[in-house]
Amino acid sequence: MMLRLLTPVAPLLAGVAILLIGQGLQGTLLPVRANMEGFSTLTIGLMGGAYFFGFTLGCLRGSNLVRRVGHVRVFAAMTAAASAAPLLHGLWVDIWVWSALRLVSGYCFAVLYVVIESWLNEQATNETRGAVFSAYTLITLTMMAGGQQMLLLHPPQQMALFAIASALVSIAAIPVALAGSATPEHDETEVRLDLRRMFAISPAGAFGSLTAGLANGAFWSLAPVFVASYSADLKITAFFMTAAVLGGAAGQWPLGRWSDHVDRRWVIVVAAVTGALVGLALWAFAGVVTPPVLLALSAAWGAIAFPLYSVSAAHANDYARANEYVMISSGLLLMYGVGAIAGPFIAPLFMETIGAGGLYLFTAIVHILLAAYTAIRISRRAPPPEEEQLPFSESLAATQTASHVYEDEL
Secondary structure, three states: OHHHHHHHHHHHHHHHHHHHHHHHHHHHHHHHHHHHHOOHHHHHHHHHHHHHHHHHHHHHHHHHHHHHHHHHHHHHHHHHHHHHHHHHHHHHHHHHHHHHHHHHHHHHHHHHHHHHHHHHHHHHOOOOHHHHHHHHHHHHHHHHHHHHEEEEEOOOOOHHHHHHHHHHHHHHHHHHHHOOOOOOOOOOOOOOOOOOOHHHHHHHHHHHHHHHHHHHHHHHHHHHHHHOOOOOHHHHHHHHHHHHHHHHHHHHHHHHHOOOOOOOOHHHHHHHHHHHHHHHHHHHHHHOOOOOHHHHHHHHHHHHHHHHHHHHHHHHHHHHOHHHHHHHHHHHHHHHHEEEEHHHHHHHHHHHHHHOHHHHHHHHHHHHHHHHHHHHHHHHOOOOOOOOOOHHHHHHHHHHOOOOOEEEOO
């Protein structure tokens, strides 16, 4: 049944899978290589912040570019730029050049997702949209894990891995370009971004999105540096990152389905407290535990930290009207982006003060703040009736298409 539902979008999902392997490889390769080149944690964080700045800008501005130029031309241009970036990384090792290239890469990947999600929306029906975007989310997480393992194919000091990352992005365009899907029409029913309304609807959802960005942005930018401080074995770095991503894939649906049956804010509180405890364990024991225990802690952290954004978005959508879902999700995406930009700048301050483990002390503090604030909100506002909650899978679909918003208000 599931395969039949996904057949019309299979080429698009295949393109996403290949694209994400390349993106996953780049995301870990660059901080690993930067660490080998002697870049400070603060400058490595700068690269990470630049990527998320570009990504957030692309999410919020990309649909305007698509409207003006068209899906096919935008897709071709963004693929070309995203493919060129890793080659330039390998040819020109300089922190400012790398940061600029990461900003460009972030923007390109975000716009590529806007285009692909437009096609997915065009192909999906109301009955299949939840299944399509569930598969899309699963592919996003699992293929990112595959990209981490490609780090082991060649030494990071060589050009080969940069060339492979470039080739993967280029190859990803083939199934999408040959999919035969009609170019989607721009949705004229989109709404303008209204941050004030978004905050009024769900303060907890907004704060949850911000803190998820803070923790996850710091992780993606600096976790390879954290592992390298304890082990020079590149396999440990690759498997540590893979474990976190696979943990996120495994944790997404249990937490999401649980939140369908209780006040989602309690799920956020429990998950945030658990994430803080795991983060404290990584901070305190990373240098003394065996590699299998370290990988287990990484998987546990990913299983808790990565789904927090989706659950926060689902909670916000529970209080929104149907015509507000895209506006709400776009506002939450902006909050996540702000956090993901700031996290890679703040976490290095902890790492340079108390050592590499400061990364997870930072994420633990962020998760504790999230748990405390959400608990306060529980005491001040009743949850919506369970029958009025938007199912997690449908909320996820709305969140994935949040980039479709008029940018005039930004």
